[in-house]
Amino acid sequence: MNKIKMSNNAFVYPMPLVIVGAVVGHRVNFMAVGWVSRVNFQPPLIAVALHKSHYTNSGIHEHGQFGVSIPGRSLVKALDYVGLVSGEKTDKSRVFETFKGDLEYAPMIKQCPLTMECSLVQAVDLPSNTLFIGEIKGAYADDQCLTEGKPDIKKIDPITLTMPDNRYWAIGEFIGKAWSIGKGYTT
Amino acid sequence: MNKIKMSNNAFVYPMPLVIVGAVVGHRVNFMAVGWVSRVNFQPPLIAVALHKSHYTNSGIHEHGQFGVSIPGRSLVKALDYVGLVSGEKTDKSRVFETFKGDLEYAPMIKQCPLTMECSLVQAVDLPSNTLFIGEIKGAYADDQCLTEGKPDIKKIDPITLTMPDNRYWAIGEFIGKAWSIGKGYTT
Numbered sequence A, B: 001m002n003k004i005k006m007s008n009n010a011f012v013y014p015m016p017l018v019i020v021g022a023v024v025g026h027r028v029n030f031m032a033v034g035w036v037s038r039v040n041f042q043p044p045l046i047a048v049a050l051h052k053s054h055y056t057n058s059g060i061h062e063h064g065q066f067g068v069s070i071p072g073r074s075l076v077k078a079l080d081y082v083g084l085v086s087g088e089k090t091d092k093s094r095v096f097e098t099f100k101g102d103l104e105y106a107p108m109i110k111q112c113p114l115t116m117e118c119s120l121v122q123a124v125d126l127p128s129n130t131l132f133i134g135e136i137k138g139a140y141a142d143d144q145c146l147t148e149g150k151p152d153i154k155k156i157d158p159i160t161l162t163m164p165d166n167r168y169w170a171i172g173e174f175i176g177k178a179w180s181i182g183k184g185y186t187t
Helices: A056-063 A073-084 B056-063 B073-084
Strands: A003-005 A018-024 A027-033 A036-040 A045-051 A065-070 A114-125 A129-142 A160-162 A167-177 B003-005 B018-024 B027-033 B036-040 B045-051 B065-070 B114-125 B129-142 B160-162 B167-177
Touching: A018 A045, A018 A056, A027 A045, A027 A056, A027 A073, A036 B036, A036 B045, A036 B129, A045 A056, A045 A065, A045 A114, A045 B036, A045 B045, A056 A065, A056 A114, A056 A129, A065 A129, A073 A167, A073 B167, A114 B114, A129 B036, A167 B073, B018 B045, B018 B056, B027 B045, B027 B056, B027 B073, B045 B056, B045 B065, B045 B114, B056 B065, B056 B114, B056 B129, B065 B129, B073 B167
Parallel strands: none
Antiparallel strands: A003 B129, A018 A027, A018 A065, A036 A045, A045 A129, A065 A114, A114 A129, A129 B003, A160 A167, A167 B167, B018 B027, B018 B065, B036 B045, B045 B129, B065 B114, B114 B129, B160 B167
16 A cells, blocks of 8 residues: 655545524525534534634624534535625525524524534634634424434435535445444454 | 424534544554544644543643544444543554654554644643644545545545444445535525
8 A cells, every 4th residue: 555645635534514504794694614523522512613714704703603504415506505605795595494493693494404503602713714612502303304313314314525626425325333343353 | 394302412414533543651542533623724724522531632632743544444343443442441552553754643544545644733621522623744645545636535435423323324426516516506
Protein backbone atom coordinates (compact mmCIF):
# COMPACT_ATOMS: atom_id res chain seq x y z
CA MET A 1 0.00 0.00 0.00
CA ASN A 2 1.51 3.26 -1.13
CA LYS A 3 0.75 6.26 1.11
CA ILE A 4 0.45 9.52 -0.77
CA LYS A 5 0.76 12.85 1.03
CA MET A 6 -2.19 15.01 -0.03
CA SER A 7 -1.94 18.72 -0.81
CA ASN A 8 -5.58 19.24 0.20
CA ASN A 9 -5.25 17.84 3.69
CA ALA A 10 -8.65 17.95 5.40
CA PHE A 11 -11.22 15.19 5.13
CA VAL A 12 -14.13 13.67 7.00
CA TYR A 13 -15.92 10.63 5.53
CA PRO A 14 -18.84 10.27 5.65
CA MET A 15 -19.88 13.86 6.41
CA PRO A 16 -23.42 14.49 7.64
CA LEU A 17 -25.57 17.13 6.03
CA VAL A 18 -28.11 19.20 7.93
CA ILE A 19 -30.02 22.42 7.40
CA VAL A 20 -29.52 25.12 10.01
CA GLY A 21 -32.45 27.49 10.47
CA ALA A 22 -32.19 30.87 12.17
CA VAL A 23 -34.08 34.13 12.29
CA VAL A 24 -32.10 36.97 10.71
CA GLY A 25 -33.74 40.35 10.99
CA HIS A 26 -37.36 39.28 11.06
CA ARG A 27 -37.01 36.56 8.44
CA VAL A 28 -36.31 32.86 8.69
CA ASN A 29 -33.15 31.82 6.87
CA PHE A 30 -31.75 28.38 6.03
CA MET A 31 -28.32 27.08 5.15
CA ALA A 32 -26.85 23.67 4.35
CA VAL A 33 -24.15 22.60 6.83
CA GLY A 34 -21.81 19.62 6.67
CA TRP A 35 -19.61 20.64 9.58
CA VAL A 36 -21.79 19.45 12.42
CA SER A 37 -21.26 17.05 15.32
CA ARG A 38 -22.51 16.05 18.74
CA VAL A 39 -19.98 17.47 21.21
CA ASN A 40 -21.30 16.68 24.69
CA PHE A 41 -23.20 13.79 26.16
CA GLN A 42 -25.05 15.37 29.09
CA PRO A 43 -26.52 17.90 28.55
CA PRO A 44 -26.85 17.01 24.86
CA LEU A 45 -24.83 19.56 22.91
CA ILE A 46 -24.40 19.85 19.15
CA ALA A 47 -21.97 22.11 17.29
CA VAL A 48 -22.10 23.66 13.84
CA ALA A 49 -19.07 25.38 12.33
CA LEU A 50 -20.15 28.24 10.09
CA HIS A 51 -17.81 30.38 8.00
CA LYS A 52 -17.86 33.91 9.37
CA SER A 53 -19.05 35.25 6.03
CA HIS A 54 -22.45 33.55 6.37
CA TYR A 55 -25.60 35.61 6.73
CA THR A 56 -27.07 33.08 9.17
CA ASN A 57 -24.48 33.79 11.88
CA SER A 58 -25.85 37.18 12.92
CA GLY A 59 -29.25 35.62 13.61
CA ILE A 60 -27.74 32.99 15.89
CA HIS A 61 -25.70 35.62 17.72
CA GLU A 62 -28.73 37.92 18.07
CA HIS A 63 -31.30 35.40 19.32
CA GLY A 64 -29.06 32.73 20.82
CA GLN A 65 -31.10 30.00 19.17
CA PHE A 66 -31.07 27.88 16.00
CA GLY A 67 -32.77 24.87 14.51
CA VAL A 68 -31.09 21.80 13.03
CA SER A 69 -33.10 19.77 10.52
CA ILE A 70 -31.96 16.52 8.93
CA PRO A 71 -33.23 16.26 5.37
CA GLY A 72 -34.07 13.08 3.50
CA ARG A 73 -33.00 12.40 -0.06
CA SER A 74 -36.20 13.81 -1.57
CA LEU A 75 -35.10 17.28 -0.41
CA VAL A 76 -31.67 17.19 -2.06
CA LYS A 77 -32.39 19.92 -4.62
CA ALA A 78 -33.84 22.30 -2.02
CA LEU A 79 -30.93 21.49 0.29
CA ASP A 80 -28.43 22.27 -2.46
CA TYR A 81 -30.25 25.51 -3.24
CA VAL A 82 -30.05 26.81 0.34
CA GLY A 83 -26.33 26.01 0.27
CA LEU A 84 -25.85 27.88 -3.01
CA VAL A 85 -27.50 31.25 -2.41
CA SER A 86 -27.00 33.70 0.46
CA GLY A 87 -29.87 34.97 2.58
CA GLU A 88 -28.31 38.40 2.29
CA LYS A 89 -29.40 38.63 -1.36
CA THR A 90 -32.20 36.07 -1.57
CA ASP A 91 -35.26 35.47 0.57
CA LYS A 92 -35.07 31.74 1.35
CA SER A 93 -37.83 31.84 3.96
CA ARG A 94 -40.33 30.10 1.66
CA VAL A 95 -38.09 27.23 0.52
CA PHE A 96 -39.39 25.10 3.42
CA GLU A 97 -42.34 25.21 5.77
CA THR A 98 -41.25 25.59 9.39
CA PHE A 99 -42.57 24.76 12.81
CA LYS A 100 -41.58 25.77 16.33
CA GLY A 101 -41.04 23.72 19.44
CA ASP A 102 -40.49 25.44 22.77
CA LEU A 103 -37.98 27.99 21.44
CA GLU A 104 -39.08 31.11 19.57
CA TYR A 105 -36.05 31.52 17.29
CA ALA A 106 -35.09 27.94 16.37
CA PRO A 107 -37.03 27.31 13.15
CA MET A 108 -37.29 23.63 12.22
CA ILE A 109 -38.33 22.28 8.82
CA LYS A 110 -41.64 20.44 8.52
CA GLN A 111 -40.50 18.43 5.49
CA CYS A 112 -37.44 17.05 7.37
CA PRO A 113 -37.96 13.71 9.12
CA LEU A 114 -35.86 14.64 12.16
CA THR A 115 -35.29 18.08 13.68
CA MET A 116 -33.81 19.66 16.80
CA GLU A 117 -34.24 23.04 18.49
CA CYS A 118 -31.07 24.42 20.05
CA SER A 119 -30.15 27.10 22.53
CA LEU A 120 -26.69 28.62 22.08
CA VAL A 121 -24.34 27.91 24.99
CA GLN A 122 -21.00 28.99 23.52
CA ALA A 123 -19.64 30.51 20.31
CA VAL A 124 -16.01 29.48 19.81
CA ASP A 125 -14.21 32.04 17.69
CA LEU A 126 -11.86 30.32 15.23
CA PRO A 127 -9.78 31.99 12.47
CA SER A 128 -12.28 31.72 9.61
CA ASN A 129 -15.29 30.04 11.24
CA THR A 130 -17.45 30.36 14.31
CA LEU A 131 -18.25 27.14 16.12
CA PHE A 132 -21.74 27.52 17.54
CA ILE A 133 -22.33 25.05 20.38
CA GLY A 134 -25.99 24.62 21.22
CA GLU A 135 -27.93 22.64 23.78
CA ILE A 136 -30.55 20.47 22.14
CA LYS A 137 -33.75 21.46 23.95
CA GLY A 138 -36.11 19.29 21.94
CA ALA A 139 -36.13 16.82 19.03
CA TYR A 140 -39.03 15.97 16.75
CA ALA A 141 -39.42 13.03 14.41
CA ASP A 142 -41.97 12.08 11.79
CA ASP A 143 -43.69 8.96 13.03
CA GLN A 144 -42.95 7.31 9.65
CA CYS A 145 -39.18 7.49 10.25
CA LEU A 146 -39.24 5.52 13.51
CA THR A 147 -38.73 1.81 14.12
CA GLU A 148 -39.52 0.66 17.67
CA GLY A 149 -39.54 4.29 18.76
CA LYS A 150 -36.02 5.05 17.48
CA PRO A 151 -35.07 6.94 14.33
CA ASP A 152 -34.35 4.48 11.52
CA ILE A 153 -31.61 5.70 9.18
CA LYS A 154 -33.08 3.82 6.19
CA LYS A 155 -36.43 5.55 6.69
CA ILE A 156 -34.83 8.96 7.27
CA ASP A 157 -32.76 8.37 4.09
CA PRO A 158 -30.27 11.14 4.97
CA ILE A 159 -27.66 12.60 2.67
CA THR A 160 -23.89 12.57 3.03
CA LEU A 161 -21.60 15.09 1.36
CA THR A 162 -18.10 14.48 0.07
CA MET A 163 -15.53 17.22 -0.36
CA PRO A 164 -13.45 18.21 -2.30
CA ASP A 165 -15.25 16.28 -5.05
CA ASN A 166 -18.56 17.90 -4.02
CA ARG A 167 -21.00 15.01 -4.31
CA TYR A 168 -24.06 13.81 -2.43
CA TRP A 169 -24.47 10.14 -1.50
CA ALA A 170 -27.13 7.94 0.05
CA ILE A 171 -26.74 5.52 2.95
CA GLY A 172 -26.17 1.89 2.02
CA GLU A 173 -26.55 -1.46 3.69
CA PHE A 174 -26.34 -2.50 7.33
CA ILE A 175 -22.83 -3.69 8.24
CA GLY A 176 -23.08 -4.79 11.86
CA LYS A 177 -24.06 -3.99 15.42
CA ALA A 178 -21.98 -1.38 17.20
CA TRP A 179 -20.30 -2.22 20.52
CA SER A 180 -20.99 -5.82 19.69
CA ILE A 181 -19.35 -7.27 16.56
CA GLY A 182 -15.86 -6.50 17.85
CA LYS A 183 -16.27 -8.47 21.08
CA GLY A 184 -13.42 -10.90 21.51
CA TYR A 185 -11.57 -9.45 18.53
CA THR A 186 -7.98 -10.65 18.36
CA THR A 187 -5.28 -9.35 16.08
CA MET B 1 -47.08 14.00 8.82
CA ASN B 2 -47.27 13.58 12.55
CA LYS B 3 -44.36 15.13 14.52
CA ILE B 4 -43.43 13.20 17.63
CA LYS B 5 -41.41 14.83 20.40
CA MET B 6 -38.57 12.47 21.28
CA SER B 7 -37.41 11.74 24.81
CA ASN B 8 -33.87 10.98 23.57
CA ASN B 9 -33.29 14.28 21.84
CA ALA B 10 -29.87 14.26 20.21
CA PHE B 11 -29.20 12.94 16.72
CA VAL B 12 -26.83 13.35 13.81
CA TYR B 13 -27.41 11.34 10.62
CA PRO B 14 -25.24 10.14 9.06
CA MET B 15 -22.49 10.21 11.68
CA PRO B 16 -18.88 9.67 10.55
CA LEU B 17 -16.67 7.18 12.29
CA VAL B 18 -12.93 7.63 12.72
CA ILE B 19 -10.20 6.17 14.87
CA VAL B 20 -8.27 8.62 17.03
CA GLY B 21 -4.70 7.62 17.82
CA ALA B 22 -2.66 9.13 20.65
CA VAL B 23 0.36 8.25 22.74
CA VAL B 24 -0.56 7.64 26.38
CA GLY B 25 2.37 7.02 28.65
CA HIS B 26 4.77 5.46 26.15
CA ARG B 27 2.16 3.40 24.34
CA VAL B 28 0.04 4.07 21.30
CA ASN B 29 -3.70 3.93 22.02
CA PHE B 30 -6.70 3.95 19.69
CA MET B 31 -10.36 4.76 20.15
CA ALA B 32 -13.40 4.85 17.85
CA VAL B 33 -14.97 8.32 17.59
CA GLY B 34 -18.24 9.35 15.96
CA TRP B 35 -18.28 12.90 17.27
CA VAL B 36 -15.91 14.48 14.78
CA SER B 37 -16.19 17.39 12.36
CA ARG B 38 -14.24 19.89 10.36
CA VAL B 39 -14.54 23.20 12.24
CA ASN B 40 -12.41 25.73 10.37
CA PHE B 41 -11.60 26.28 6.74
CA GLN B 42 -8.21 28.00 6.85
CA PRO B 43 -6.12 26.76 8.57
CA PRO B 44 -7.81 23.37 8.29
CA LEU B 45 -9.08 22.44 11.76
CA ILE B 46 -10.84 19.28 12.86
CA ALA B 47 -12.52 18.66 16.22
CA VAL B 48 -13.17 15.45 18.16
CA ALA B 49 -15.40 15.42 21.23
CA LEU B 50 -14.18 12.83 23.73
CA HIS B 51 -15.93 11.96 26.98
CA LYS B 52 -13.71 13.02 29.87
CA SER B 53 -13.57 9.45 31.14
CA HIS B 54 -11.53 8.27 28.15
CA TYR B 55 -7.97 7.10 28.58
CA THR B 56 -6.94 8.70 25.28
CA ASN B 57 -7.51 12.26 26.53
CA SER B 58 -4.46 12.44 28.79
CA GLY B 59 -2.21 11.56 25.85
CA ILE B 60 -3.62 14.37 23.74
CA HIS B 61 -3.25 16.83 26.62
CA GLU B 62 0.32 15.68 27.32
CA HIS B 63 1.72 15.72 23.80
CA GLY B 64 -0.64 18.17 22.08
CA GLN B 65 -0.96 15.86 19.10
CA PHE B 66 -3.27 13.15 17.79
CA GLY B 67 -3.94 11.16 14.65
CA VAL B 68 -7.28 10.73 12.88
CA SER B 69 -7.66 7.65 10.68
CA ILE B 70 -10.71 6.88 8.54
CA PRO B 71 -11.33 3.13 8.40
CA GLY B 72 -12.90 1.22 5.54
CA ARG B 73 -15.54 -1.46 6.03
CA SER B 74 -13.01 -4.29 6.20
CA LEU B 75 -11.81 -2.89 9.54
CA VAL B 76 -15.25 -2.81 11.20
CA LYS B 77 -14.51 -5.52 13.79
CA ALA B 78 -11.21 -3.95 14.84
CA LEU B 79 -12.89 -0.54 14.93
CA ASP B 80 -15.65 -1.87 17.15
CA TYR B 81 -13.08 -3.52 19.40
CA VAL B 82 -11.13 -0.30 20.02
CA GLY B 83 -14.45 1.36 20.90
CA LEU B 84 -15.36 -1.41 23.34
CA VAL B 85 -12.28 -1.73 25.52
CA SER B 86 -10.36 0.94 27.41
CA GLY B 87 -6.64 1.48 26.98
CA GLU B 88 -6.43 1.80 30.73
CA LYS B 89 -7.00 -1.93 31.10
CA THR B 90 -6.06 -3.32 27.69
CA ASP B 91 -3.02 -2.77 25.50
CA LYS B 92 -4.54 -1.85 22.13
CA SER B 93 -1.23 -0.79 20.59
CA ARG B 94 -1.01 -3.90 18.39
CA VAL B 95 -4.56 -3.79 16.98
CA PHE B 96 -3.28 -1.73 14.04
CA GLU B 97 0.07 -0.96 12.48
CA THR B 98 0.91 2.72 12.63
CA PHE B 99 3.00 5.20 10.73
CA LYS B 100 4.15 8.75 11.43
CA GLY B 101 4.09 11.85 9.28
CA ASP B 102 5.86 14.98 10.47
CA LEU B 103 4.50 14.86 14.01
CA GLU B 104 5.98 12.57 16.66
CA TYR B 105 2.81 11.90 18.70
CA ALA B 106 0.07 11.65 16.08
CA PRO B 107 -0.05 7.92 15.26
CA MET B 108 -1.91 7.11 12.05
CA ILE B 109 -3.13 3.67 11.02
CA LYS B 110 -1.50 1.97 8.03
CA GLN B 111 -4.58 -0.13 7.27
CA CYS B 112 -6.82 2.97 6.99
CA PRO B 113 -7.19 4.42 3.49
CA LEU B 114 -7.14 8.05 4.66
CA THR B 115 -5.39 9.53 7.69
CA MET B 116 -4.53 12.93 9.17
CA GLU B 117 -1.96 14.10 11.70
CA CYS B 118 -3.15 16.88 13.99
CA SER B 119 -1.61 19.41 16.32
CA LEU B 120 -3.84 20.53 19.20
CA VAL B 121 -4.79 24.21 19.05
CA GLN B 122 -7.55 24.38 21.66
CA ALA B 123 -9.27 22.09 24.15
CA VAL B 124 -12.80 23.32 24.84
CA ASP B 125 -13.95 22.16 28.25
CA LEU B 126 -17.61 21.09 28.14
CA PRO B 127 -19.64 19.52 30.97
CA SER B 128 -18.99 15.84 30.20
CA ASN B 129 -16.71 16.00 27.15
CA THR B 130 -13.57 17.74 25.99
CA LEU B 131 -13.65 19.10 22.47
CA PHE B 132 -10.13 18.78 21.09
CA ILE B 133 -9.60 21.13 18.15
CA GLY B 134 -6.57 20.22 16.07
CA GLU B 135 -4.86 21.70 13.06
CA ILE B 136 -4.47 19.13 10.31
CA LYS B 137 -0.76 19.25 9.53
CA GLY B 138 -0.74 16.47 6.97
CA ALA B 139 -3.05 13.96 5.28
CA TYR B 140 -2.12 10.65 3.71
CA ALA B 141 -4.14 8.50 1.34
CA ASP B 142 -3.66 5.05 -0.11
CA ASP B 143 -3.20 5.51 -3.83
CA GLN B 144 -5.93 2.89 -4.41
CA CYS B 145 -8.58 5.11 -2.77
CA LEU B 146 -8.06 8.05 -5.11
CA THR B 147 -9.89 8.97 -8.32
CA GLU B 148 -8.31 11.80 -10.30
CA GLY B 149 -6.18 12.63 -7.26
CA LYS B 150 -9.13 13.06 -4.88
CA PRO B 151 -10.34 10.61 -2.24
CA ASP B 152 -13.22 8.53 -3.64
CA ILE B 153 -15.79 7.63 -0.99
CA LYS B 154 -16.74 4.39 -2.77
CA LYS B 155 -13.12 3.25 -2.71
CA ILE B 156 -12.59 4.37 0.90
CA ASP B 157 -15.81 2.51 1.80
CA PRO B 158 -16.15 4.31 5.16
CA ILE B 159 -18.51 3.39 7.97
CA THR B 160 -21.32 5.43 9.45
CA LEU B 161 -22.67 4.89 12.96
CA THR B 162 -26.25 5.35 14.11
CA MET B 163 -27.19 6.03 17.70
CA PRO B 164 -29.20 5.23 19.81
CA ASP B 165 -29.83 2.01 17.81
CA ASN B 166 -26.04 1.37 17.68
CA ARG B 167 -25.56 0.12 14.15
CA TYR B 168 -22.92 0.45 11.44
CA TRP B 169 -23.88 1.21 7.84
CA ALA B 170 -22.12 1.47 4.49
CA ILE B 171 -22.34 4.32 1.99
CA GLY B 172 -24.83 3.88 -0.83
CA GLU B 173 -25.33 5.33 -4.27
CA PHE B 174 -24.43 8.69 -5.76
CA ILE B 175 -27.36 11.14 -5.51
CA GLY B 176 -26.15 14.30 -7.23
CA LYS B 177 -23.52 16.99 -7.55
CA ALA B 178 -23.22 19.42 -4.67
CA TRP B 179 -23.53 23.16 -5.31
CA SER B 180 -24.95 22.24 -8.67
CA ILE B 181 -28.21 20.27 -8.71
CA GLY B 182 -30.06 22.97 -6.77
CA LYS B 183 -29.28 25.74 -9.29
CA GLY B 184 -32.44 27.51 -10.34
CA TYR B 185 -34.50 25.64 -7.73
CA THR B 186 -37.92 27.18 -7.26
CA THR B 187 -40.41 26.36 -4.55
